[in-house]
Amino acid sequence: VVTPNTPAILPPAPKDAPANRLGLAEWMTMREHPLTARVEVNRLWQIFFGIGLVATPADFGAQGQFPSHPDLLDWLAVDFMDHNWDVKRMIKMIVTSATYCQSSDTGSRQLAPTQGATAGLSSSAEVSGATGSASADFLTRDPQNRLLARGPRFRLPAEFIRDESLKVSGLMVDRLGGPSVNPYTPGNLWREISHYGSTPATSQTFEQDHGEKLYRRSLYTYWKRTVPPPNMVVFDAPSREICTMFRAPTTTPLQALVLLNDPQFVEAARAFAERTLQQPGDDNSRLRWAFEECTSRKPTSEEIAILDKSLTRERTRYKNDESGAEKYLATGESLRDTSIPAPEHAAWSQVTALILNLSETVTRN
DSSP states (O other), X not given: OOOOOOOTTSOOOOTTOOSXXXXXXXXXXXXXXXSXXXXXXXXXXXXXXXXXXXXXXXXXXXXXXXXXXXXXXXXXXXXXXXXXTOHHHHHHHHHTSTTTTBOOOTTOOOBOOOSSOOHHHHHHHHHHTOSSOOOHHHHHHOTTOTTOOSXXXXXXXXXXXXXXXXXXXXXXXXXXXXXXXXXXXXTTHHHHHSOTTTSOGGGTOOOOOXXXXXXXXXXXXXXXXXXXXXXXXXXXXXXXXXXXXXXXXXXXXXXXXXXXXXXXXXXXXXXXXHHHHTSSSOHHXXXXXXXXXXXXXXXXXXHHHHHHHHHHHHHHHXXXXXXXXXXXXXXXXXXXXXXXXXXXXXXXXXXXXXXXXXXXXXEEO
């Protein structure tokens, strides 16, 4: 007779636990279980630092990597259980800690004063020896920042990049809930990949949504596993055919081409240009506002000079090609503010597209 039980190498289940899924859940979350809390806090850490304290989030066994800070991992796991597995509290503690608030600039180290920094998280920076600037010698010895001597820097996930462009453009519809949506997708890729004639018509034909459904957060995008949205796949979004614990980030020219040419991002740049032109002041003031809106920092005088030069170039270009400006501004289904002359609007849209395409815009710094 075979009955439900737990692996002998792990602590036994509570004696009063039922022999069903509830009993399994009780066993996995009991304080004596060595893995569940560690795995969860490690994945939360990975979200905010780009890599977990254990770099192999799907393998805590003999084949996985040893924790970079084993004491910190244990401290976080115990604290997580002590506070009733409160995910929001754990996230707040991580992102307000001195360790997270360090600058990612390799030339200097800044600690933002925070009230949420805890003894455990603060000590991780002390253990790493991160009490001064990240020297060239330290960067050579620890290029992956496993000792947490500086702030994390990594490219944002695909969904974040799309949502960011919708947010800064003012197009985002942030209503919660509702069915999945089909935003802009090139061609009829569903038919190309389907077994045409032998599968239901609904699985062969992609039907784009319209109106506010085009601007819902990426969380609500309909996902066909055999044909995921191309503008997210290019930023390393998984197909979801298998469970993925970690997305390996890549950098390819296709990503810049998507940010500059995909209808969703071209339309976002146009709407962002409208927001920018509504700001008070001269060109420099507006350029400074747009730059800070995307990067969360004030631009340098050299950066403003480059943006101003780009704006002058695009104004000249579209002044001599008004039909080209109209065609460019016609991308996307949202209505544009026609009180703005087309050449001026197109010129500013190209500049805001440039800002949206900056590495610093699509990177957690």
